Amino acid sequence: MVLPMSADPLAAPPGAAAPRASGRPPRLTRLPSRGYAGGVCAGLADYFAADPLLFRVGFVVLAGFGGLGVALYVAAWAIVPAAVPSEPGDTTRLKAGAAGMRAMVAGAWREAAGIGLLVLAGLLLLRNLGFWPGDAVVWPLVLASSGLALVARQLWGTGASAVTDGGAAELPTTGDTQAASLPGGLLGAMLIVGAAVVFLEATGTLAALREALVGIVVVVVVLGLVFGPWMTRQARALAAERAERIRSQERAEVAAHLHDSVLQTLALIQRRAGDARTVGTLARRQERELRQWLAGVAPAAAEVSLAAALSAAAQEIEELHGVEVEVVSVGDRPLDDRLRALVGAAREAMANAARFSGTEKIDLYAEVAGASVQVFVRDRGTGFDPERVPADRRGLRESIVGRMERHDGRAHVESAPGQGTEVELTMELES
């Protein structure tokens, strides 16, 4: 006999070691994925932190005493719940993934084969005691019990009472169960049918059944021909109805969105019609929001990417100061602390332009080229002499130049009276 499991319990797979680490006493579970039959021995070994071989030998020896071992094993299999196979470090069902599913499926096969063998063992034992029901019963019973095990798995997931390491009952999600056990269930059904066929063949009743079967097949084919087209039509109608329902749902969603956003803004604009600046701001904000919605960009993205953050900052400035900011960005990067500082500096540059330049239009251009990020904020306003910035204008020196330098960036201000202003922000990033 070759041991599949490591002889050292401390080197058990991480999935089994996990409950230990939690400090809570582990519950006794079967480990079908690690055992030969139902995983009872593996489970016991895990529980008592001993070598599964000990328990296996124990059961085999006990089986010699009038089949006691077999009976005990079957009883243990029925009583002890199977553990849900879990991946190392896996905390959620979502993460269980394909590996977990594979383990479940493999467990199903082994469990079914094990049950078949156990039934066979039980029957052989009966023969020893002088009672032999005959081949016509023995083999079908073995096949059918294996098949039943598989079918049962499909019906009740991983055994009737699957428990997790934490002890709380957590049935796998429906999708998982089905994906994992559907082939098992199918094979189980086939095994049961096969068992019936073997039984019928052995008892000589198959020939009689054959004629009845021909009759049934003919009836089924005729029914299929009669009702087939009708059923196809029904299925199509159902699909069409479903599509229509999805469409009307979408329509309702669009209507709801327009009502909450555009119609509200239009109502506001009507009330504030006299205030041109407010109306302009409202219209711009609504336009931006609607565009974002049409493009399918979630507003929350502002916290994630440079372009989105700049665009959000521009929107803030538009609303605060009643100016228009034309945002153009080429390329994008995920936001980090340094880029956040860059956005802050750009925002300050826009605010300066809005407050001091006297124009109502600001251009913001951001370009990500490899590891270098550049942002330009430009206005065509009055401009100023950068050499003679009043000492109390801390915005430029502190919030723009200072902030960029603190984050290993550069800020360059180009301006002259009457020429407008352009603030250039540059940051080299580690690629």
Next chain:
Amino acid sequence: MTRVVLVDDHGLFRAGVRAELGEQVEVVGDAGTVEEAVELIGREAPDVVLLDVHMPGGGGVEVIRRVAGTAPGVRFLALSVSDAPDDVISVIRAGARGYVTKTISGPELIDAVRRVAEGDAVFSPRLAGFVLDAFADGPAGVATADPELDQLTDREREVLRLIARGYMYKEIAHRLGISAKTVEAHVSAVLRKLQLSSRHELSRWALERRLVSLDEEESG
């Protein structure tokens, strides 16, 4: 005086643009559908058509395609609320000489119409950004069919970057120490590349934004 036809399916918007253009250009007619537009352009043979991108029945792209055979001298300037890259790039690839957004100011629009009438290309900052994005350096070693068409020169990039930053052609010329005519030549070259390039990245970029369906690619 520059003769202009307005094509837009919103009557209110056409009236607004008409008022903004005022006496500076001659608006010889306006149309609200693709059919009307094709007929009107064929009859009036204007210098410039101000064209909406989104219209029932195929939009601006369809108008350009159908007029191309009958009135080859007509130049198109796309004017749209849409700032989706796919809309913009597809109308440019169909043959428009430029693209401006509907929020453009009156004087700027008049200037753009005149420049298009003279055969120049009109790039808004946004369009310049899209083009830079489309021609951005892809992964090294990507073979392109025609390197001349498939890549922008450094100078062209520089010009586009300044447009994206909000500079006027004149300001760009001043900054780069070249003539305004040279700036216009660069922009026209970019426009040509945009229309003719089969650049791998450009088509991929376009497809990613669900832009050019395959039939557009073939006939455009």
